[in-house]
Amino acid sequence: MEQSSSRYEQTIRHQFDRICKMALKGEKVDYIRHMGYRQKNEVMLSELPEKELNQLSIMDEYKVENHYFQVLGYDIEVKDALIAEALQSLTEKKRNVILLSYFMEMSDADIAREMNLVRSTIHEHRKRSLEMLKQIMEGSTDEKKM
Template sequence: MKLTNDFIERNMRQFHRYALRTLHYAALTAYYERLRLGKNTITFSSLSFQETRLLYRIDQHFTDDTIFNVLDYEIIVQDNNLANALNCLPEQGRNIILLKYFLGWTDRKIGEAFSSYDSSTRKRRLAALRVLRIIYEEQNGE
């Protein structure tokens, strides 16, 4: 089959129309996508000072933290007032409170770790909490 000039020219025009149509719709799609994204986009220069402060955070890297060692665990307390109040407690009460509320241990598990019954562990924990509350309120003037 011999291709004529008319046939080749017609195919070229069809391809040209197809390419133009495809590029036109691709441009429209990109335009509408930019419009859609533009509604939700804010430039940094248009933000207020308070809004720019929300975008970053300064790491503290344990500068004000207090570390307690209980049964080979390092428990980090970030609140200085609470850490000072915990330091005023007897060691056994402090350890029970740290294991219970910072590591999530049960009274039974704490009792097994200290070789005591869970009921006595619970009594020690409640007594230590009462003392901790009194110390914390005295230190903070509440």
């Protein structure tokens, strides 16, 4: 009797062992299938091109942080504080030329018409203004480094 009981226990152990092996084999197949799906359909964020990555995020913008300039009836918004500060240091004519040229994307001829000036004068104002802005901004970035 003891022998049949130990034989029965051994059979039960073998059956349990077989069921565990079948379950693990099924899990392995499911895992391999799932990993194939992920490899085919998922992309790591670090592998995304920058253009697509930028589409996934939103940056809050608060109007309080921006600077506004009134130029010939246009309200021009400048988001960068350093640029706005540099623009403030220019004369009104030079600032208006820069704002209309770069922020409103107007040509020299259009600006000249709006400001009742000659196109070559606008060109000179823009050229000198850019040189002045460069000096001002380089000076302020040097101060920040110290």
